[in-house]
Amino acid sequence: MMNRRRWLQDTLPAAIAACLAPNVFAQAPTPSPWPSRPLRMIVPGGAGSGTDLVARVFADPLSRALRQPVVVENRPGANGIVGNNLAAKAAPDGYTVLFSNASAIAINAALRDDMPYDTNQDLAPVIQVSAGGVLLVATAETPVRDLASFVDYVRAHPNLAYGTWGVGSTGHLAMEAIARQRELRMRHIPYKTMGQLLTDLQGGVVSIAFVDARSPLSLIQARKLVPVAMTGTRRSPMLPEVRTLKEQGFDLDLDGWYGVFVPAHTPAGIVLRLNEEIARVMVAPALQASFAQQGLLWVEKNSPEQFARVIQRDIRAWKSLAASAKIKVD
Structure with missing residues (x-):
């Protein structure tokens, strides 16, 4: 009698668990592999702008790397704030990326106090993809x-x-x-x-x-x-x-740049996967040739943390320059 009671005590919980386990796991959601649908790439500039041209060169090889379409969506206005804000407010699920630039990101953060988003809190840097300056022209x-x-x-x-x-x-x-x-x-x-x-x-x-x-x-x-x-x-x-x-003879040597961002709180695994895939795309000879045709300078592979440091450095530098030139943006 004691042996039977002990056998029940030892085996019954395991038997119940075995019966219940399939039901428990059947109810638990299974995460879809990322990406399982197209991504949208928000560009905070109009069609034909420098940012748009570079983004479109970049979107095609990235689509092939991710095996999902990357659809460019132009959202110009307010020196990039309109597009940046749309990306910052998007769901942090990895299906919205922002292809932006130093002017729209760092200079806005340096000069404006009225933006509808917080650059440091609402956008997560993924990778810097290029560097380059802007051109002074005359007729x-x-x-x-x-x-x-x-x-x-x-x-x-x-x-x-x-x-x-x-x-x-x-x-x-x-x-x-x-x-x-x-x-x-x-x-x-x-x-x-x-x-x-x-x-x-x-x-x-x-x-x-x-x-x-x-x-x-x-x-x-x-x-x-x-x-x-x-x-x-x-x-x-x-x-x-x-x-x-x-x-x-002019004391001004700040580089501009293009880079990729996602909404803050996007899962770290997705951010790192994006960083790795984009880094692989960047070293492709065809893309480097396209970037050179756009007047862009190649940059070495960089982490989200390294790109974040570049952004913070530029915000400080542009803020100092704006103060010395007495530039205010209302």
Whole structure:
């Protein structure tokens, strides 16, 4: 009797567990492998903008690497804030990625207190994919051929209008830094898209502008625009003859960049998988050739933490530059 009782005590719990286990596990949700459906890549710039062109070059090989479509979605406005905010407020499930740039991310964070999202709290850096500067151009009708002749021209035309792709953009801050260092008086005209700015350059509405290196290439080749100087620490591979601001005697060498983000709280495993897949895409010779054609500089593989440090460094630098140039964004 005692042996039977002991046998029941020893075996009954295990038997009950064995009977219940299939039901318990059947009710537990099985996570779908990521990615199991298309991703959307939000671009905070209009169609044809520098960010858009680079994102589209990047989206195709990334689609093949992930074996899911990566659909580019243009959301321009407010120097990138509209698109950044849409990504920041998206579900953190790995199916929304943001392809943004230094101007839209770091400069906005440095200059604005009224953004609808917090750069540090609502967006998670994944990887920096390239570096590069922006290009100062003049119309061929002006005598401007380098920074020295640019300074002479502006001094001869006080309050000269110049264009950029937005208040607080990289081009805006770069021009204000130049004006401050050489005591120049200029008037800023911000544009919503690069296409509108290039149209007004051709129409003579503005004769001086900061643009991305890729967009005006056909106009430069047609000798309608003159490349004057590049920002950043290295010359553009697309315009290797154009000297940097630093090479022409101006104390400004901050690089711009493009990078990938996801909404904060996206699972760490997805962030790391994205980082690894994008890093593999970046070293492909075809992509590097495409980036060079866009005027971009290759960067080494970097972790989310390394990219986050680049962003924080740039926020501090742009904040200091904006303060010295007395730039305020309302």
